[in-house]
Amino acid sequence: MSDTNGIVAEKAALRQAQMEKRDAIPRPMRLLAGHAVMGEPHWSVLSAHLPKPGGVIATYVAMRSEFDPGLLVMRLVNLGYKITCPRVTKEGLVFHQVKNAAELEEGPFGTRQPKTSAPILKPDLFLAPLLAFDDEGYRLGYGKAYYDRAFATHPDAKRVGLAFTAQRVDRVPRETHDVPLHAVLAVET
DSSP, X not given: OOHHHHHHHHHHHHHHHHHHHHHTSOHHHHHHHHHHTTSXXXXXXXXXXXXXXXXXXXXXXXXXXXXXXXHHHHHHHHTTOEEEEEEEETTEXXXXXXXXXXXXXXXXXXXXXXXXXXXXXXXXXXXXOOSEEOXXXXXXXXXXXXXXXXXXXXXXXXXXXXXXXXXXXXXXXXOXXXXXXXXXXXXXX
């Protein structure tokens, strides 16, 4: 087995274990995390990476047991930021402006995504979902490398992961295409 195949297998095993760990976090605790991320020290960490008001923040619509960024996004909208969400295409993620949830439609993999008619905006900051993260900022996603490709396409944009502390691991296995986050806002559950 080549080293790349070993890393892929290691990621797959970690992905399954982390999904089970995240799913085990009680729903009320996951919901409280949405409030906690707006307090200290999380807000100060995020503020250090925010663009000026009017800037573009790429976020996601939570699925499964992901950290739900909804309350945080509402606060950012109130502070004057433009919000985009990803639309899955053959080429990767394309970030379309979203002003409210009614502008979303069903997407692949159980996602909710913007309609193709929504304006495409270039992100200044990514709020990224994840299954696992480490202290060096590496994240583990669902295995399609959508976010790593989006990060590479927008190298000047800041990258902040949203997570529960239970998702921290000693080391996320890495491949050459993996792009680290600038910060992870990890909330205790």
